[in-house]
Amino acid sequence: MTPPDPRPVALSARGLTKDFRGFRAVKDVDLDVVDGEVHALVGPNGAGKTTLFNLLTGFIPPTAGTITVHGRDITGRTPEQIAHEGVARSFQITSLFDHLNPREHVELALQGMAGGGLRFWRSDSVLRRFRGRAEELVEEVGLADLVERPAGELAYGQKRALEMALVLALDPKVMLLDEPTAGMGREDVDRTIALVRRIATGRTVVFVDHNMHVVGSLADHVTVLMAGEVLARGTYDEVRTDERVITAYLGEDSHA
Amino acid sequence: MSSPTSTSDATGTGAALAGTGGFLGRSRRGWLLVGLGLVLALALPWFVYPPVAMDIACWALFAVALDLLLGYAGLLSFGHAAFWGGSAYVAGLAAIEWGLPFPLAALLGAVFAMALAWPVGVLSVRRSGIYFAMVTLAFAQMLFFVVNQWRGLTGGENGLQGVPAHFFGVEAVEDQAFYFYYAALPIIVAGMWFAWRVVHSPFGRVLVATRDNPARARALGYDVERYRVLVFVLSAGLAGLAGGIFAISHGFVSLQEVAWQTSGKVVLITVLGGIGTLWGGIAGAVVIVLLEDFLASSGFDGIGIITGAVFIVVVLLFRRGVWGTLSDLLGRRTGRSHAVERSISAGDGEEPTA
Numbered sequence: 001m002t003p004p005d006p007r008p009v010a011l012s013a014r015g016l017t018k019d020f021r022g023f024r025a026v027k028d029v030d031l032d033v034v035d036g037e038v039h040a041l042v043g044p045n046g047a048g049k050t051t052l053f054n055l056l057t058g059f060i061p062p063t064a065g066t067i068t069v070h071g072r073d074i075t076g077r078t079p080e081q082i083a084h085e086g087v088a089r090s091f092q093i094t095s096l097f098d099h100l101n102p103r104e105h106v107e108l109a110l111q112g113m114a115g116g117g118l119r120f121w122r123s124d125s126v127l128r129r130f131r132g133r134a135e136e137l138v139e140e141v142g143l144a145d146l147v148e149r150p151a152g153e154l155a156y157g158q159k160r161a162l163e164m165a166l167v168l169a170l171d172p173k174v175m176l177l178d179e180p181t182a183g184m185g186r187e188d189v190d191r192t193i194a195l196v197r198r199i200a201t202g203r204t205v206v207f208v209d210h211n212m213h214v215v216g217s218l219a220d221h222v223t224v225l226m227a228g229e230v231l232a233r234g235t236y237d238e239v240r241t242d243e244r245v246i247t248a249y250l251g252e253d254s255h256a
Numbered sequence: 257m258s259s260p261t262s263t264s265d266a267t268g269t270g271a272a273l274a275g276t277g278g279f280l281g282r283s284r285r286g287w288l289l290v291g292l293g294l295v296l297a298l299a300l301p302w303f304v305y306p307p308v309a310m311d312i313a314c315w316a317l318f319a320v321a322l323d324l325l326l327g328y329a330g331l332l333s334f335g336h337a338a339f340w341g342g343s344a345y346v347a348g349l350a351a352i353e354w355g356l357p358f359p360l361a362a363l364l365g366a367v368f369a370m371a372l373a374w375p376v377g378v379l380s381v382r383r384s385g386i387y388f389a390m391v392t393l394a395f396a397q398m399l400f401f402v403v404n405q406w407r408g409l410t411g412g413e414n415g416l417q418g419v420p421a422h423f424f425g426v427e428a429v430e431d432q433a434f435y436f437y438y439a440a441l442p443i444i445v446a447g448m449w450f451a452w453r454v455v456h457s458p459f460g461r462v463l464v465a466t467r468d469n470p471a472r473a474r475a476l477g478y479d480v481e482r483y484r485v486l487v488f489v490l491s492a493g494l495a496g497l498a499g500g501i502f503a504i505s506h507g508f509v510s511l512q513e514v515a516w517q518t519s520g521k522v523v524l525i526t527v528l529g530g531i532g533t534l535w536g537g538i539a540g541a542v543v544i545v546l547l548e549d550f551l552a553s554s555g556f557d558g559i560g561i562i563t564g565a566v567f568i569v570v571v572l573l574f575r576r577g578v579w580g581t582l583s584d585l586l587g588r589r590t591g592r593s594h595a596v597e598r599s600i601s602a603g604d605g606e607e608p609t610a
Contacts, residue, residue: 083475089475096469097469108462123456123457170477
């Protein structure tokens with residue numbers, strides 16, 4: 001009964017399955033993310049990575065299976081409840097409020113955790129109590145100079161950095177980052193790797209990425225998905241040399 | 257010396273508002289606009305027939321109430337006549353049966369509208385877009401049916417006749433539309449202030465976020481449906497306040513107040529004026545009520561054709577409505593408010609994946 005890793009499991013899925021009108025996007029997936037590790041989900045397009053993310057964060061309900069966070073069953077909870085359980089996610093498609101500036105974004109996120117958003121009778125100047133912390137977080141992701149700029153006017157890499165600040169604002173135990181470096185140039189990718197490494201201290205991170213440089217630099221463990229199923233798992237080096245993974249990525253002929 | 261609240265930091269604080277160009281920016285220009293609006297409101301019955309001035313004020317508050325929902329939460333209700341008209345009947349009955357002074361009768365109507373809006377909101381906010389509009393329309397039609405059938409209470413097709421305007425025995429107010437207007441105006445203005453308070457509250461900020469990007473708001477821990485139900489109830493309360501005053505100022509309540517045409521008219525006024533600004537509803541009400549009055553008094557039959565045509569022209573030529581276009585001409589819009597308008601018209605703020 002002793003687990004192979006002495007550290008407790010932060011995020012766990014058992015038999016997770018999702019059907020979309022007869023198409024099984026995620027099939028019987030077991031996942032164990034150890035507390036404090038950085039865990040990568042990889043796999044070709046259509047492998048079910050984003051569906052798995054949406055399941056883990058409550059955006060879609062599973063057809064079967066259970067999800068636990070630090071031992072608590074969160075299956076069937078809504079996204080906002082899961083956020084309050086300390087699981088925060090970023091979005092693959094940059095998903096921001098165009099008219100709010102970075103500080104206001106983070107203030108909104110801080111208030112979301114602190115509560116009090118329903119107070120329609122108060123002036124929004126009560127949000128000023130979040131200002132100091134908001135500015136710290138904006139600075140932490142490298143947007144200190146752009147604190148007043150509407151998000152609609154930020155460059156792509158800056159928007160992705162702001163996504164990170166929003167995730168951090170929730171002070172989550174578990175962070176799920178959906179393709180944090182998608183569409184980035186080399187320089188932004190390296191900056192993001194450094195950022196994720198910095199914010200991962202003391203937290204559990206699960207991320208999806210296609211860039212093997214990113215996966216190799218960040219991940220303690222890798223789970224490879226293929227057509228909705230777990231194909232392989234292990235450290236980056238184990239997975240990289242796994243025959244089935246090579247076949248899945250490169251096709252049958254490549255190692256003939 | 258004039259306004260102690262205005263700050264020299266006009267851009268900074270103004271820019272901190274989560275909403276959208278707003279009704280009262282916290283800038284000197286915002287206060288100027290409010291002052292100008294109040295002066296015009298006070299002068300109105302000197303220039304237009306007082307009952308028409310009262311109609312303008314009531315429809316303006318009704319449109320502001322709808323804008324709270326449409327402009328800030330992105331929810332198009334096509335059943336707001338239920339709250340305006342439902343309150344009109346309650347206020348009318350309270351005035352007839354209990355002899356309540358009209359401000360209290362209207363307030364009672366508003367409370368009734370909110371109580372009605374709570375279950376309707378809970379059941380309709382699960383839908384958005386056209387489905388939300390249809391569900392709200394369906395509930396409003398149910399109320400129309402009840403009001404039409406319950407003749408003993410509502411008078412059916414005849415409506416409620418002889419609604420008295422009690423006002424603590426002040427005869428000038430009770431008998432003359434001119435003075436009634438001044439007694440009712442503070443309530444209308446208070447209703448508009450309330451809408452402004454809601455927009456510029458922590459709640460208002462979250463509301464705009466749920467409008468622009470509900471999935472992101474959920475991921476930040478906000479229960480989006482709860483926010484939508486609350487704004488629906490608040491909007492219904494203001495619509496009810498306006499409807500109650502409207503009914504008492506006319507001295508009768510007609511079945512028209514709960515009919516779908518009334519829901520349509522307030523949408524038309526709000527969109528014509530420009531959504532997401534609060535001021536737009538006021539501008540729209542001035543244009544439409546004055547136009548209808550002019551057409552009716554010149555004996556023209558097809559009022560709907562003209563107001564419909566004006567609506568089409570405004571929507572096609574000035575996509576952001578009368579108020580949005582006026583603000584543009586005055587150079588008041590910033591890049592920031594344009595971003596808001598874009599996100600409203602595009603329906604989302606998403607970028608294509610690279």
